[in-house]
Amino acid sequence: MKRRDFVQYLCPSMAVLTLANACVQADEPVMVLSTSEIQEFERVSTKYNDEGYFQEGNQVFVNLSNPAYSKLGNNLGYVNILDAGVLLLRTDEKTLKAFSNCCPHQGIRGAWDLVNGRFRCDNHGNSYNVNEVNVVSCSSNSVSGGLQRFQVLAYQNYLKITKG
Numbered sequence: 001m002k003r004r005d006f007v008q009y010l011c012p013s014m015a016v017l018t019l020a021n022a023c024v025q026a027d028e029p030v031m032v033l034s035t036s037e038i039q040e041f042e043r044v045s046t047k048y049n050d051e052g053y054f055q056e057g058n059q060v061f062v063n064l065s066n067p068a069y070s071k072l073g074n075n076l077g078y079v080n081i082l083d084a085g086v087l088l089l090r091t092d093e094k095t096l097k098a099f100s101n102c103c104p105h106q107g108i109r110g111a112w113d114l115v116n117g118r119f120r121c122d123n124h125g126n127s128y129n130v131n132e133v134n135v136v137s138c139s140s141n142s143v144s145g146g147l148q149r150f151q152v153l154a155y156q157n158y159l160k161i162t163k164g
């Protein structure tokens with residue numbers, strides 16, 4: 001299993017209540033963060049803005065306990081962190097995926113709807129998959145294909161998304 005395919009919630013009591021049922025069962029694979037990765041989460045713990053995220057370079061840290069992310073408690077719930085350039089999508093009870101929110105057609109970032117498991121940009125109506133099939137770049141004039149996916153690491157109820 002690729003690291004980015006897997007978002008782990010170590011314990012329900014540590015997670016946002018709405019995400020409590022996302023706790024990983026004991027017989028499932030466990031991803032262990034390194035000490036330096038944990039320290040990085042702790043280093044930014046006081047830096048989250050009112051919208052529950054903190055951006056530093058190409059990394060975006062997200063505090064899932066912020067009400068802005070409550071939709072992620074539901075399967076296929078999604079949140080567009082517009083200014084951070086990230087679309088977050090829950091694909092099953094244990095997995096959150098992160099994608100670029102830049103439309104591969106003409107680069108609009110704020111017109112996304114999830115329709116039949118694909119993100120549709122309402123600017124011109126083109127839809128893009130979330131399965132990394134035929135990934136197409138931001139503003140590349142592409143009218144089909146897949147959105148660029150970003151790596152996600154989880155620690156307690158925090159995420160670190162690495163863009164690019």
Ligand code: FES
Nearest residue numbers: 103105106121124
């Ligand atoms: S800018 Fe998104 S479909 Fe055209």
